[in-house]
Amino acid sequence: QKEVEQNSGPLSVPEGAIASLNCTYSDRGSQSFFWYRQYSGKSPELIMFIYSNGDKEDGRFTAQLNKASQYVSLLIRDSQPSDSATYLCAVWGSGGGADGLTFGKGTHLIIQP
């Protein structure tokens, strides 16, 4: 059974600080990793994807991947109240992607003004 684990939170971060979100996965053969942001009552929105070990930066967001440790993280710099949402970590498994994305339950992030 493929699993993706996230701390459900809530994670409370002051405005302007760095928010750090973490995710571990069980399928060692996983190749592709994604972070989605989901506002209450809305659908998930893709904000970052990463395929190789190391860091990938896009604006205020940085995704970090460590395949040896089976660990993915998302850093949000200069956090804004509009960043308050649930962040979902998702993984395409080693089945070539045909078995769909496996999601964690999400981390609820609260940015305090």
Added chain:
Amino acid sequence: DAGVTQSPTHLIKTRGQQVTLRCSPKSGHDTVSWYQQALGQGPQFIFQYYEEEERQRGNFPDRFSGHQFPNYSSELNVNALLLGDSALYLCASSLGINTEAFFGQGTRLTVV
């Protein structure tokens, strides 16, 4: 450029009825996957369609079926609805499998 569109946005059905949900993928995408999201949970994979065939399915009963049309749009059908089928149903499209998947706005299904 239109993104992924789903219809309807909300739906109320009675237990035992059948429902059909529809999805149009993002322009240029050829693969459609369907997910069910219960409150407070991450989306759960139902099945994926590529080249008009079901490629893989998650742990969902045969009451859940689907179809992909030549224009890559897709339908999700659920028969003999149960109260537990109440959820947000999400369609995601991608260019092939194992690449970035983009979600539609979802269909909120309530079974009473």
